Amino acid sequence: MLNLKDLSLSVIIENQNLSVVFQPIVDNSERNILGYEALIRGPLNSPLHSPIALFSEAKKQGRLVELEFLCRELSILKFKALNLPGKLFLNASPETLFQPNFRSGYTLKLLEKIGLSPCRVVIELTEHSPLENYELVRDALKHYKEMGFEIAMDDLGSGYSGLRMWYELRPDFVKIDRHFICNIHNDKVKQQFVRSIKNIAKELDCKVIAEGIETQDEYEFIEEIGLQYFQGYYFAHPQQKPLTQVTDHLFGDKRLIKRPKIRFQPSTKINDLLQPIEAIDASETIEYCADLFNKIPDLDSIPVLENNIPIGLILRNSLTNLFFSKYGRELSGQNKIESLVDRQILVLEHDLSIEQASALISKKVRSKKALEFIIVKDQKYQGVGSIIDLLTEVSNLQIDNARYANPLTLLPGNVPISKKLDFLLKTQNPFTVCYIDLDNFKPYNDCYGYEKGDQIILGLADILKECITDKSDFIGHIGGDDFILISSSKHWKKQCEKILEKFAEWVQHRYSQEDRNKEGISAEDRTGNMQFYPLLSLSIGCICLPPPICTSHHDVAVLATYAKSMAKKMKGNSLFVSDKK
Structure with a gap:
């Protein structure tokens, strides 16, 4: 027999009786709006009006995935209808990502249908119970990133949202819990915590959002610490029709004085x-x-x-x-x-x-x-x-490159890669991005050990340097077994073919004679079952740029990731050239 709450939740979902409100996230450096977090409210004057009550009841009844997808759909449609600027932050529970009734690809299809780019959508993880299977969630989020979405982690420092989750999932944004922002100007421990988070974020190339700023004192202190992104009642309450511009007086008198911009990126021209x-x-x-x-x-x-x-x-x-x-x-x-x-x-x-x-x-x-x-x-x-x-x-450029170099290969890391792409996009001159990824690296690493795995990464880096001789070309190390070549040369395809040829020959000698004879190794897969894996190979996905849709390195990343994913569907050492615009 259904109780009142069962009936209420069923009616709410069936009739889509939910309200979407948006709270702006402010970019303090640019004095404009980065994006909006979509928040859900149940029917007014009902026991399920509060989102906490609403989602708790849905979890009890096993309808959490169903409710989340409905909220996601309503939020996307409302965001598009209001023609709001910036990014849309959508809340998601990590546990729903591997539920049996989770609908993979549904969000992307909806975005394509209404004409909203996935690079404008941020999946914001809100965690209400301990996260145990980081690997499954990480794989699910990798799938989102490959489609062009960004990832945010909510309420860092609260409940189960801790440093391990941050380390394991490597989100694009992290939100500091309101607890550490409240009265921060009078609390030295909170101040040290926020400064530490800022420093860690810089090393991880992650953006920090200070959540729950309610007073001018809190705002001014957070600004002094040097955080860039703010959210809270100080700027605006969640509203069905939110503001699209922040008034100057909220930034304080100090912001009205035109400060010279600190040149984070050395001059390139x-x-x-x-x-x-x-x-x-x-x-x-x-x-x-x-x-x-x-x-x-x-x-x-x-x-x-x-x-x-x-x-x-x-x-x-x-x-x-x-x-x-x-x-x-x-x-x-x-x-x-x-x-x-x-x-x-x-x-x-x-x-x-x-x-x-x-x-x-x-x-x-x-x-x-x-x-x-x-x-x-x-x-x-x-x-x-x-x-x-x-x-x-020149000195600043060398210091900058050294600071953000990959510690293993010493090749430029994500920050210099992003800068290089943004610079080339501004020139409007044609160039090609080649996303290079190792196939079957994890089982090799598990079987032969981390030291041998590092030798594979270093060997691949050496092959790239040997094959890419044009001084205007750029080789970067994204991380792990992922590399990138940014080439303005007309001979980029021949270079890629040469890389594949040299690697195929070189990698043979990184295996024992027995494994070479078998042309692969047996190792456990992610579920613990033994599986045969062929010898290491390379997948190279290429995209010729700049197509009109690319305005930043984020857009390039979406296209390059797609090209790489198509290359990985091919057997052995493979080269895929995308014509996707």
Whole structure:
């Protein structure tokens, strides 16, 4: 016999008698909205109005998956109907991901039907019971990521949401529980906790959201710590029609002062170093040039043009030496400046990379004590650049790459990879992304041990470096047994074929004679059953870019992951070139 709650839940699900409200997540650096968390409310004035009561009852009745999918569908449709900006955060219980009635692929089909990209959707894990099978959840989340979704972990530090879950699942976002935000400005232990989470997140390339900010004091302290993303009543309560813009006064007086942006990414183009110093024509007199130097004491040189084409620089030292000579000013003052122009100055196009410019300038610095160079666009004068600034940028770039390098292979890791992709997308020049993944690596690692497994990773890295010789190409180590090649070369396909050929030959010698004869090994699968695995092979999925839909490295990741997944469906060493746009 059904009780009142059974009947209420059945009616709620059948009639879709649920309300969706949205709470904005604020990007404090950009002073706009990152996205919205979709929250569900049951019927007003009913025992199941509260989401806690609603989902607890659904779990008791074994209808949690059914309720979650209904909430997900309503949230997506409402988000699209309101045309809200940014990302949509959808709550999901990890335990539902491996329930028998879980409908794999349902969310993606719904998004495709209404025209919403999966890269705008974040699956937010909310955990109400201990998570035991991390491997199953990790595999399920990997499936979501391959489709283009991002993952968030809710309420870090509360209940069962701990550091192990963070470590095992490696989400894109992590939310700090409200408990650690409440009154944080007066609690040194909470302050240290939040600072520690920020530092860990930086190492894991994970974004942190401070959840539950309710007062200005809490906001100002969290801002001082340096977190970027905020959520809470201080900005807005959950609403059926949420705000789409945050008013300036909520950011406080400090935010109204325009601060110079800290350059997280070193300059990638010479144009970033440009100083727009006004040039003079070669027909001007030496006296005129001397007056300019007198008026601007900090000026060390002045660019000189002929028909708007730079021919060199007038150096302050040259005029000083001339005017200090006996009768120098009287005899030379009315002469044209062109006789004193230093024409051995380096002239660089504005879109030259920092690394390319550094190589050219190194020779010039050795040959002369040059401190500046001229920047042009299509040979037309734009400004000057400082060699000291350039060398500083090169140093920053090297430090940045070392900081985010993979500790095993020392190849650039996820942060430099993301920066490289975003930079190339901005140039709009064509390039190819090749996602390289080892097949059957886990059973090899289990059978031969971690040391031998590391040798496979290092060997593959060496093969990539050997086969990729174009200086403009980029090799990165995403992590584990995943690598990436970003190539602007026309010969990328031949390079990939060469990689497959070399690896197939090299990997034979990483097995015992017995396993080579069997052409594989026997090892336990994820369920504990013995299974035969062929010799290690490579899957390379390639995508030619940039198609119009790609605006950031997140979009590229979706396409590259799809290409890799198609390559892995092919047997042995395989190359798949995607035509998906």
